[in-house]
Every structure is written in C-alpha cells, then in structure tokens.
Amino acid sequence: MDTLNYKELSNGMHILTWYLWCGVLLSCGYDKPETLVAMEEHLPDQIDYNFHVKPILSDKCFHCHGPDPENREANLRLDLEEMAYQALESGDGYAIVPGRPGESQLYR
Numbered sequence: 001m002d003t004l005n006y007k008e009l010s011n012g013m014h015i016l017t018w019y020l021w022c023g024v025l026l027s028c029g030y031d032k033p034e035t036l037v038a039m040e041e042h043l044p045d046q047i048d049y050n051f052h053v054k055p056i057l058s059d060k061c062f063h064c065h066g067p068d069p070e071n072r073e074a075n076l077r078l079d080l081e082e083m084a085y086q087a088l089e090s091g092d093g094y095a096i097v098p099g100r101p102g103e104s105q106l107y108r
Contacts, residue, residue, distance in 0.1 A: 049081045053096075057084075 032040075047053065057078045063071060065078040076095060077083040084096045093105055101107040 049084075054079070054081075 044052070058066075061078050064073040065076045066072070067077070067079050075089055078095065085094065085098065087094055088105065093103065095104065095106050097103040
C-alpha cells in the first residue's frame with residue numbers, strides 16, 4: 001500500500017481550498033438596486049440586442065457613439081453589436097458585457 005506524502009496532500013488541499021473559494025466568490029454576484037430587481041421581472045427570457053437594447057441606445061447614446069464618425073467620441077460605437085461588446089481602447093474593460101451588467105462600463 002502506498003503511503004501519502006504530507007507535502008502532496010497539503011498541495012492538494014491548497015488547490016481544493018482555492019477552487020472552493022473561487023466557487024464562493026463567483027456565486028456571490030453583486031447587489032442589485034431594488035428598482036433593477038423589480039424591472040427584471042418584466043424582462044423577456046431572451047434579450048435580443050437589436051430589438052431590446054439598440055432602441056434605448058439609439059435614443060440616448062448614438063449621437064456620440066453611433067454611426068456618424070464626425071460626432072463619435074472615444075472611438076466607441078454602440079450601434080453595432082460586435083463593436084459594443086469589444087474591449088474599450090482605454091483599457092477599462094468593456095462597454096457592454098452580455099449577461100453580466102456589473103462588469104459593463106455602461107452599467108457602472
């Protein structure tokens with residue numbers, strides 16, 4: 001019968017502990033304002049960028065972050081889904097992170 005090496009067991013426990021902490025931290029999420037929680041009850045199961053998100057951005061954001069290159073600020077376009085999801089040139093993350101608003105600069 002093989003004997004357990006204490007160092008190997010200790011390393012294994014550190015790895016297991018690290019994975020458990022990662023699971024705990026990832027499951028915590030972030031605290032949402034009550035108004036946001038109330039509004040989420042009215043959201044559809046599947047959110048479509050072109051149908052649900054783009055009209056809001058069109059009214060509020062496209063003047064500075066839309067198709068017109070003369071008025072565009074920070075080289076950020078929100079009128080095209082693939083560009084809205086790209087990393088920001090400033091290195092500050094992403095304007096929109098689908099499914100994770102707490103990580104989106106637009107939400108912050």
